[in-house]
Amino acid sequence: MKLITLLLLSLTAQSTWASEGFTWLHGVAVSTGLAEHTVTFIFTALIFIVGGLVYRMQTKSVEGSVVPDNKVSYRNVIEFIGEFIYKLAKETMGEKEARLYFPLMIFYFGYIFLNNLIGLVPGFLPPTENFNTGLALGIWIFLYYNAMGVKVQGLVGHIKHFAGPMLAMAPLIFVLEIISHAMRPLTLGLRIRGNMMGDHTVLAIFSDLVPYIVPLPFYLLGIFVCFMQAFVFTLLSMIYISMAVETHDHEEHAH
Amino acid sequence: MEGQGLIALAAAITIGLAALGGTAAQGKAASAALEGIARNPEAQGKIFTPMILGMALIESLVILGFVIAFMIQGKI
Numbered sequence: 001m002k003l004i005t006l007l008l009l010s011l012t013a014q015s016t017w018a019s020e021g022f023t024w025l026h027g028v029a030v031s032t033g034l035a036e037h038t039v040t041f042i043f044t045a046l047i048f049i050v051g052g053l054v055y056r057m058q059t060k061s062v063e064g065s066v067v068p069d070n071k072v073s074y075r076n077v078i079e080f081i082g083e084f085i086y087k088l089a090k091e092t093m094g095e096k097e098a099r100l101y102f103p104l105m106i107f108y109f110g111y112i113f114l115n116n117l118i119g120l121v122p123g124f125l126p127p128t129e130n131f132n133t134g135l136a137l138g139i140w141i142f143l144y145y146n147a148m149g150v151k152v153q154g155l156v157g158h159i160k161h162f163a164g165p166m167l168a169m170a171p172l173i174f175v176l177e178i179i180s181h182a183m184r185p186l187t188l189g190l191r192i193r194g195n196m197m198g199d200h201t202v203l204a205i206f207s208d209l210v211p212y213i214v215p216l217p218f219y220l221l222g223i224f225v226c227f228m229q230a231f232v233f234t235l236l237s238m239i240y241i242s243m244a245v246e247t248h249d250h251e252e253h254a255h
Numbered sequence: 256m257e258g259q260g261l262i263a264l265a266a267a268i269t270i271g272l273a274a275l276g277g278t279a280a281q282g283k284a285a286s287a288a289l290e291g292i293a294r295n296p297e298a299q300g301k302i303f304t305p306m307i308l309g310m311a312l313i314e315s316l317v318i319l320g321f322v323i324a325f326m327i328q329g330k331i
Contacts, residue, residue, distance in 0.1 A: 091304060187315040194321055232311045239308065 041127040093242040109234040116226035134189030142185040149244035266327040273320025
């Protein structure tokens with residue numbers, strides 16, 4: 001217990017880059033008494049909502065929602081991302097499940113991507129750099145796929161899923177499965193936190209060394225890392241959900 | 256203090272070994288995937304997703320190593 005407390009304390013501590021240097025939302029964070037990453041998280045939520053409303057307005061008319069624009073526009077970019085995630089969901093979960101779980105998955109991808117990207121804007125800290133954010137997102141996925149597993153297969157069916165194929169081996173496998181499932185939200189949160197912190201630290205160090213031109217390749221790398229982490233998070237969530245809701249017995253399990 | 260140096264060394268060795276093993280395994284996964292793509296370029300889309308998945312699962316153990324290193328570092 002003491003170890004866990006120590007772990008959580010050391011991981012949730014504000015990063016060293018937060019305490020020094022200028023950030024745009026520092027005044028808001030001080031005046032509201034919230035942590036800096038929480039304020040940034042709310043800020044990105046506002047951007048996300050406004051972006052969604054703008055997209056909704058552009059596709060309001062029946063004719064406008066069917067015919068796509070014939071140039072690179074805001075709407076086409078949004079639809080490109082949506083199509084990309086939908087194709088991924090179809091590949092990993094199957095046609096019927098993809099339709100069901102697509103809204104949550106596109107929210108996760110878009111929101112995490114936006115949260116990662118805002119760290120590349122000078123004067124913003126990415127909220128995903130903090131372990132609390134990643135853990136919150138991971139725990140929600142954990143609760144969601146367990147709830148969906150119970151909903152689709154029933155409570156007994158979902159628990160049977162943990163026991164493995166052989167009855168004699170069940171007590172052993174049950175313990176292993178419980179541990180591996182309990183690790184999932186933790187690793188989801190830690191992966192995004194570690195990668196974003198590493199990326200942001202590299203960027204900060206190179207910007208400190210030479211402020212102009214030299215950090216540019218690291219910005220490119222940063223965009224790639226931002227995309228990759230959002231992608232991996234979404235992909236793993238999809239796999240977890242599809243593993244929890246699959247009705248027929250599969251021999252192979254990825255852990 | 257002598258103990259502090261040892262703790263710092265322990266943290267460095269932890270993350271170093273974790274990164275060594277993880278990158279070796281990820282390199283193997285990437286090389287196998289690239290070989291598959293080179294032999295059959297059309298399969299790129301189908302190979303890509305399982306490769307990323309495997310890499311993420313390999314990486315999770317490295318991340319656990321990173322957590323341990325972080326905890327050790329917190330004791331300095």
